[in-house]
Amino acid sequence: MAALSGDWSVSPSTGESAWARVEETSAPAGVRRRATALAERLGFAGERLEHVRLAVTEAATNLVKHAGRGEMLVRVVRGGERAMLEFVSVDRGPGMADVPESLRDGVSTSGSLGIGLGMIGRLADDAGLHSRPGEGTILFARFRQPGEGPDACPSAGPPFAGLTRPLDGEEECGDAYAARELDGVVHAILCDGLGHGPLAARAAAEAVRAVRGIDAPTAAGELLDRMHRGLAGTRGAAVAAVTVDPAARRVVFAGLGNIAGWIVAPGRRRGMISTPGIAGVRGRGYREHGYDLPAGAAVVLHSDGLTGRWDLSSRPDLLGRDPLLAAGALLRDAGTRHDDRSVLVIGAGRR
Template sequence: MEAPIVVNESSQVAEARRHAVSVGKALGFSEELTGRAALIVTEAATNLLKYGGGGTILTRPYADIDSTGLEILVLDKGPGIADPAASQRDGHSTGGTLGLGLGGIARQSHFHEIYTDEKGTAILARVRSDEPAPAASRPRQWLNVGGLSTPLAGQEACGDAWASRWEAGALWVTMVDGLGHGPQAARAAHEALRVFQAASVTATPSEVLRAAHAALRSTRGAVMAVAVIRPMLGAFTFAGIGNISAQLISPSETRRLPSTDGTVGYSVRSIREQSYTWEPGSMLAMSTDGLSTRWTMAGHPGLQRRHPSLIAGVLHRDFSRSNDDATIVVVKDEQG
């Protein structure tokens, strides 16, 4: 579960900065890297108040195949930025300030992206805990993963969860929605993640779901989906139980992926495992029913070219519902 910090008034800027420092220290960041993260969050939070009408900031660890570090996701529903490129140049300002905010974020980040339109602005910034491996020794990675999971308003525990792992040239991804809300739903989701993480590299998505079905019998149960992508082979396998929404968006078509009826841990009559071709440039998006089933990329031109964490953040901002835990995870193939 992630807990975005709401920034609607000036005292919350300091709260967001303190949280960034805390995450940096937990990651073992040096004073210099922790300072970078604190500056990014401070500038982002200040901009939220000045230009975005308030918003949220999520600061969390990230782990890619070749680097780890701290990720900052900033979301607002303001009027958007008329000229994103100009806004990142020092001295550019539409609010009578020195105009150092977005330029400062860019300088302090090892990686950053902005997506903005009339629905609002989203900023992704990353500070690496270590430099990437030299190109000669670095694994070839074409798949990037990002997601966002939030609890029902007023709840501390989240019944949704997701995870990913690389094994033997394959990317494994799962999404789980424990029935109901609160601690018992979270317990079911965490148990399903434990089964997923412990699964053999030779297992299939349907075998993982069967193992989770056995393990979750002492819980209230969950709906769950498992996907395995083998980019070198151009192969993709998927299986789901219950109302997990999944879309495979390839350069040639968009396909909704079917799940079978049932509840993991209670009633599973059959598991239907499907295999598809994974094309360069494809994208997989999975969401729980905390997001509207009508979510679409169509109203967000250019969003698919962004990092999966930014894509997930924008879709979560625009399509999550206030009456449920809400989770979306995006896998993107960068070969296209």
């Protein structure tokens, strides 16, 4: 998720986000159709629409030809009245030993289009790639909504990114997030509605709605309290709220339920304390906890749709990059198909 600075950036609605498995030679056409429909909804047309279609097709074709199989997400990212189109490609293929060579202009990795991964970066307003031999590849690209200049809608926003994915077979995701940056401080929430399907999605939407109306900087405990009250009348949810202040090297966390919160630095990670309970149903006695934020660290929140079997602390190559790459790696490596999945990464630098 590319952040749109100053406004709450939230997880996309059901109609503005689509995951697709890319395993057959016919799959790139399907991903291209989905991307085209979302791009046209945002006003893309003519040459700019063709840029989106070319980039998506190249990414999907690479999955089939080189990874054998993979997955792509195409979505609309909104913040206030502004929006961007974004796609993310993930695979567990052989990976690339020479990423700079793969990104060189004119190098085609698919043997078909002849534009290569480097051209995806030239077509998009922002793009990133991470690949390691034997582990696979993560690629993203972002396209500014037509009519938005660079100052009105920066392509590379504040340092946070989230991903959500519904349980296989479900249309709606019961997990949701919201995040924003004010004066260098990131305020964010993650919610996991109980169960899955429409009722869980409704609970998650209510949690997001409870915080989106907040204009001023807000403490993590107050964000959690607003979600707790906003979720009354729903089936309830596990929720967490966090404020991350890189300048002060400080993180404040408040959680109710089993949202996992971690501070991850090179060589180590530290869990943050959440209070047992269900937001909107029962949850007395929850409180904020403060933690030091080491230099170069990231903060990770995720639902129980991800296992604890991940370790970004040994991956400084991901910690120092766009947080969407780290979020993609976590969803790929630790996500389970037996639940809704969500992850939010905060504080990883851009390089």
